[in-house]
Amino acid sequence: MDQIALKEIRDLIARHKRRDVIFAAVGLLCVSIAAITFTALVIDMVIDGSPRLSWDFFTNFPSRRPAHAGILSAWVGSTLVMLVTAVSAIPVGVAGAVYLEEYAPKNWFTAVIEINITNLAGVPSIVYGLLALGLFVYALGLGQSILSAGLTLGLLILPVVIVATREAIRSIPGSIREAAYAVGATKWETTWDHVLPYSLPGIMTGVIIGMARAIGETAPIITIGALTFIAFLPPSPITSTFPFVSFEWLMAPFTVMPIQMFNWTSRPEAAFHQNAAAAGLVLLLMTLSMNALAIYIRYRLRKRIKW
């Protein structure tokens, strides 16, 4: 190759490499927009809210005096609502996904169901709130209770759970299913003994991510009528008399973290805004720790299973 041809090739490579550099710069800028926004948000909230964070903040009910106001009813409410959400969404979502993946015949009817589930994930949450107001609160007479709220959020994250479970089930190689069938297992035995346990990391990841979304939901909860001010806790689930467990708390009125925050931000006093920032910080930590748990579970359980 002569010198001129060689130089041409080098120029060409240099020109092409410039595009690498340009894209890397643009990409970095795009990433920074997301990262900087998030960091600024967190820093602002920490500065505003952290002075209010104390043991009392967690154990006090809301109050007219900002210095005495706490998030006790809000975090207990959020926790109980999440419990109902998990208990309702996980079995229904996982069973639905298993049916669709392993049992359902592949025909137009299944296709319609699949499209519906995918679209359901995109329905605005306020619409779920309206549905729940009509169905749970009035038609089924569950009232403005923890149960109604939990079921509403359960419906909301159902598509997320179904989609995540289906993905997890699909990632199990066909050779493992064939191995189970080949020794004489039925479809149910194959599903219960193999498909479900091996897809558990994926299912749990999906469930936790869904829950992390649900815990921050405000609109549907306001729609079904959560209280904005509540100075008592739901009845305890454990009682001193037989049968020692009580489900009265399911029907109790409640509030949740985002609503408590919303309430405080709409007050004129700056001190309440500090409370809102502190509650936001707590909510953010709850969400982040749920996501961290999802990542950890995926990492731990997947280490054991390599196809």
Place this chain on the structure above:
Amino acid sequence: MSKVTEGQLAAGSLVLKAETKRLNFHYGAFQALKSISMPLYEKKVTALIGPSGCGKSTYLRCFNRMHDLYPGNRYEGEIVLYPDNTNLLHPHVDPIEVRMRISMVFQKPNPFPKSIYENVAYGLRVRGERKASIVDDKVEQALRGAALWDEVKHRLKHLAFNLSGGQQQRLCIARALATEPEILLFDEPTSALDPIATASIEELITDLKSKLTILIVTHNMQQAARVSDYTAYMYLGEVVEFDATDTIFIKPKNKATEDYITGRFG
């Protein structure tokens, strides 16, 4: 059927374990097997050879009704299992019953992501065996049968994935043996293994035929010659020639078989 085998059958030294009669198999509109008829002799190793796509694995998977797992597959004809004269392909015969009598070892080792012990015990659990002492005994028996016991007896609770490829394949053989099947199907069991592991699997196959009937698919002609008593050469979904392995490899009657065996084709 060759003169030799007819003579042996008459003399009673050969017993029919299964017989395929005019088997056609369709994947949707595509006919993968065309009018296959051939015997399977008890306690012998029968090899299926032929170029890729000739239908040898498809035929093997008819024996444990694996094709029932996927929609659009259709069988015609019979595979009769002796001595009870059950047609394995009959729509009224439950594929699960068939799989409880006929085990299979796959191309790639496919142990469950469970312990070594649980892998072998799974077939027993599916059959409802709950008594720990019986399961323990049968697991040991199966692992001994698969020449794996000495290597794993101290770590039965370890994950099966920690074994080497050859050990994993022997574990899969043990899993298939644990339920004492009548026929063992091998679908290219050594294609994912190194030569040393391959040799140990081949040795194992030769040992196993004293206890059960073996049908093996292989793309390796030397392997067919080494391990099998009978060989069927398949091409484009048909059995071109079936005979004693020696006859197939030394004096095939069909020109197409000879071309394939001698490497002029395939």
